[in-house]
Ligand SMILES: Nc1ncnc2c1ncn2[C@@H]1O[C@H](COP(=O)(O)OP(=O)(O)O)[C@@H](O)[C@H]1O
């Protein structure tokens with residue numbers, strides 16, 4: 340092994356400078372999971388796709404042939420789609436042909452991989468089409484999965500560049516490093532080194548703005564932040580705000596309750612209440628923008644909600660903006676509302692504008708909020724870190740060990756046996 344290992348939380352993780360990936364056939368786990376328009380099925384943002392171009396180019400320039408593997412969405416959701424469109428975008432940004440293989444581990448995919456020539460590149464289809472991928476299990480168990488056993492013998496090395504998925508202990512993230520020589524790619528390397536530099540737990544006040552739809556992840560994140568006293572204020576939006584509103588005893592009306600129930604979120608109310616009782620600095624919206632029967636859009640105070648909640652209201656925007664203005668460090672993940680609908684983008688837009696104008700350092704993550712940046716070219720990189728991660732970013736900042744990084748650490752220590 341080489342010498343440029345990244346050291347975090349006592350883990351030692353090899354980078355591409357530590358491994359001899361030259362002229363090899365490599366499996367490269369990326370995370371190009373992107374927001375999707377539920378009406379048209381089109382990708383709403385391609386920043387995660389663009390982020391991988393340097394890693395891919397570097398590996399190809401070193402004479403490797405590479406097979407890209409990624410997930411997209413979750414079964415049952417409207418963004419659970421094939422990676423066909425992603426392949427077209429990779430083609431466009433790389434400037435040469437990425438072959439899209441509409442299969443993950445079947446005979447067709449394996450044959451294609453076996454017959455690859457040096458310098459060729461394949462994108463496999465959505466790895467979550469294989470049900471084993473969705474199981475959260477330790478690396479040793481995933482190393483025995485069909486997915487890993489079918490694919491690993493075809494490769495000479497594994498690169499994990501999927502920072503945004505590194506909080507998942509899933510087969511394509513933790514299984515392969517148990518059997519193949521492994522390293523992180525440039526995206527993962529950039530994220531962990533940049534975040535270690537810009538996130539100073541001593542900075543004060545630290546404001547976290549957490550919205551979006553992944554409520555279970557957000558609860559886990561908030562529990563960590565509160566336990567380690569890392570946040571001075573946690574401003575909630577999206578579905579997580581609704582959960583904390585219920586935990587504070589607010590009545591959100593029959594329709595919102597039905598929506599939350601359908602998503603299985605009501606059972607999380609006691610957990611949210613425990614966070615509040617332990618003194619968690621949680622702020623909830625004082626008003627919401629709601630859609631009433633017949634499609635009328637109005638703002639309603641949080642204690643008198645009757646329509647379906649779709650965004651934060653304008654008084655909340657003002658209050659949240661004042662907290663953001665005074666912050667030394669702002670961490671933002673997940674939109675304030677249903678941003679796929681133009682009528683409910685204002686809350687996220689206003690909060691983001693204020694964060695970009697503030698004197699504080701801004702760390703922003705999660706595909707949906709990043710899509711609101713409209714291309715990161717204009718962002719001042721000395722004041723803003725645009726992360727490819729959302730949940731992974733927050734858990735990393737909150738001090739959790741991420742399973743995919745842990746697997747690479749185990750892999751590097753076991754390398755001698757490979
Ligand atoms: N009040 C709300 N009700 C339902 N869905 C919401 C609400 N607010 C935000 N969302 C949804 O949350 C989703 C984004 O959440 P998430 O995937 O957690 O964010 P990110 O991709 O940025 O990490 C969007 O599809 C958005 O429509």
Ligand SMILES: O=C(OP(=O)(O)O)[C@H](O)COP(=O)(O)O
Pocket residue numbers: 370372412413503504507553704705706727728729730731
């Ligand atoms: O988009 C992702 O996470 P994020 O919404 O927290 O940024 C990752 O691709 C992980 O996806 P998952 O949360 O369905 O495991």
